[in-house]
Amino acid sequence: MDHENVVESVANWFKLNPKVNLVSKGLGDFPNPDLRVQFKDGSLALVECKPSNAVGREYLTGYGQALAYLVYSDFSYLAIPKIEMDMFKKYFWYGSLGLVSVIDNKIDLLRKAEKSKVTISKEKPRVRGYAYYRDLRPSEIFYLLDTIQVANYSKKYKTAQERIDSVRDKIWDGIKSIRDIGSEIQKNSQLLNIKLLFRDIGLITEDYFLTNDGTSLLKIGSTTLDEPYLNKLAKQFLINGNFIDILTIIQKLNDTYTGFQRVNEFLEKLESEIVKEKLATKKTNVIRDLQDIPRILRDLNLLSEWKKVGLVYRININWKKVLSIIREREVS
Numbered sequence: 071m072d073h074e075n076v077v078e079s080v081a082n083w084f085k086l087n088p089k090v091n092l093v094s095k096g097l098g099d100f101p102n103p104d105l106r107v108q109f110k111d112g113s114l115a116l117v118e119c120k121p122s123n124a125v126g127r128e129y130l131t132g133y134g135q136a137l138a139y140l141v142y143s144d145f146s147y148l149a150i151p152k153i154e155m156d157m158f159k160k161y162f163w164y165g166s167l168g169l170v171s172v173i174d175n176k177i178d179l180l181r182k183a184e185k186s187k188v189t190i191s192k193e194k195p196r197v198r199g200y201a202y203y204r205d206l207r208p209s210e211i212f213y214l215l216d217t218i219q220v221a222n223y224s225k226k227y228k229t230a231q232e233r234i235d236s237v238r239d240k241i242w243d244g245i246k247s248i249r250d251i252g253s254e255i256q257k258n259s260q261l262l263n264i265k266l267l268f269r270d271i272g273l274i275t276e277d278y279f280l281t282n283d284g285t286s287l288l289k290i291g292s293t294t295l296d297e298p299y300l301n302k303l304a305k306q307f308l309i310n311g312n313f314i315d316i317l318t319i320i321q322k323l324n325d326t327y328t329g330f331q332r333v334n335e336f337l338e339k340l341e342s343e344i345v346k347e348k349l350a351t352k353k354t355n356v357i358r359d360l361q362d363i364p365r366i367l368r369d370l371n372l373l374s375e376w377k378k379v380g381l382v383y384r385i386n387i388n389w390k391k392v393l394s395i396i397r398e399r400e401v402s
Contacts, residue, residue, distance in 0.1 A: 071151045073121040076172050077104050080117060080149045083170075083177040085348045093348045094199030095312050101142050104149075108195055113181065115145035117170075122151040123153055129158045136167055137228050145183040153234075155180065199349040201270035201311030204263045204362050208303055209371055210248055212291035214264060215273060217244040219280055219288060230277065237278045272310035283310070304370040305395050312349070314396070316363065317372065317387050319343045329382025336385065 071079075077095060084093050084107045092108040105117035116139035120132045132148055137145040150158070155171040162169055168183030206214070221240035227233035232349065241264060242257050251260070268274040270362040273284035280288065283306060291299045323339055330336040331346035342355040350356050364385070367373035374386040 071122045071172060072121040073104075073119060075175065076119040076121055076149055076151060079172050079175045079177060080119060080147075080170060081105055082175075084115075084117075090348060091351055092196065092199055094118055094196065095315075096310055097196070097199070097201065097274070097312065098162070101135075101139055103139055103228070106193075106196070106199075112195065113144040113185075114193060114195070115147060115168075117147040117149055119149045120151075120154070122154060124154070126158065129154060130161060133158075133162050133167075137164060140166060140186040140188055142193055144189060144190065144192070146186065147183055152178070154331055189248065197351050198356075198359065199312055200316060200359075201266040201307065201313065202263070202266040203307075203359070203366055204267070205365070208300060208366075209295055210304065211268075212288070212295060212299065213248060213286050214241060214244055215268070215280070215284060215291070217241055218268075218274065218278060219285075222279060255350070270311050271306040273306065300370055301391075301395060301398075304372060304391070305398070307366065307370065308372075308392065308395060311365070313367065313372075314392070315347070315349055316340075316344065317367070317392060319347060319349075320373075320385065321387055321389075324384060329379055329384045332381060333376055333383065336383070 081093050081095065084105070086150045089109050089111070090107055091110045092106075094106045095104060096102060097106065101116060103116040104119040105116065107115040109179050110116070116136075118132045118136040120129055128278075129150060133152070136146045136148040145168060147170055148162060149170035149172055152173035155169070155358065159169060165181070166184040166186060167181070169179040169180040171180050175368070217240050218237055221237040222233065224236075227236065238261055241261060245251060245260055245264075265274070265278075268284070269276065272281055273287060274280055287299070287302050287306065290302050293299075308317075319340060322343065323336065327339075330339075337357060337360050340360060344350050344356050345352055345354070350359075364373055368375065371391055372388050374388070376383055376385050
């Protein structure tokens with residue numbers, strides 16, 4: 071089984087648990103587990119997944135990562151294909167760690183996770199299992215990413231907080247230069263929106279340094295904001311931001327229905343499926359998110375405009391583009 075199959079199998083297993091409220095992949099800075107699982111009682115589980123046919127060191131590294139997650143969550147799991155689990159489980163002796171064996175997309179819980187006794191920095195609960203996006207266009211994302219990089223190294227800072235404050239101020243100046251914003255009242259909300267997006271799609275760390283992906287995207291954008299840049303940005307949204315899951319749900323609706331009489335009818339069904347798939351909670355304002363998400367997917371050439379087909383309307387996915395990005399990920 072490849073890595074994605076293991077992750078998807080374990081994610082689906084948790085989604086079937088009635089005590090689970092939200093399941094998300096990745097999304098954010100360290101720790102960066104394969105899965106975050108939020109339970110309705112407020113507890114959090116982090117899951118590390120490994121594929122088949124890896125070198126033995128990778129499974130032991132995964133074990134170490136899963137142990138580290140106990141510092142940041144209530145529960146931690148290590149998920150490995152059955153053949154490798156049978157070979158290495160004797161090394162996974164620590165009893166608090168949950169062990170999950172995967173075979174043919176089926177799950178066998180070998181050891182139930184025990185509540186962590188060493189949690190010191192538990193993550194805050196989230197309300198969505200996909201990147202938080204509002205209205206930045208691809209060119210604006212590049213501009214603000216460049217602004218962050220320049221601000222980080224424009225001078226020597228006495229403290230980390232001084233640097234962060236300076237970066238935030240430069241981002242705000244950048245927003246005002248590209249948007250018609252006449253009031254400082256929006257400053258904190260605008261800065262939070264940008265930080266959440268850049269964090270969720272893996273471009274910056276929690277303290278505003280560029281990640282490797284952020285640096286790579288900036289380098290590509292410095293040369294061109296056309297297809298190479300858009301493809302890299304699309305990869306960040308699809309994989310790091312979990313927008314691939316939203317596209318999969320849209321395809322499910324396309325396969326289930328011949329079309330929709332109005333846009334709102336489609337969005338209401340999409341919202342319902344997103345919550346059902348535990349990509350969002352019932353308290354999440356998914357409809358508000360869906361006012362903006364289709365726009366960035368169209369900008370990235372992943373989604374068509376809303377089109378009339380006969381007497382109904384539908385929206386189509388550019389699967390050729392999506393699959394080329396996924397394949398690039400697999401061989402990279």
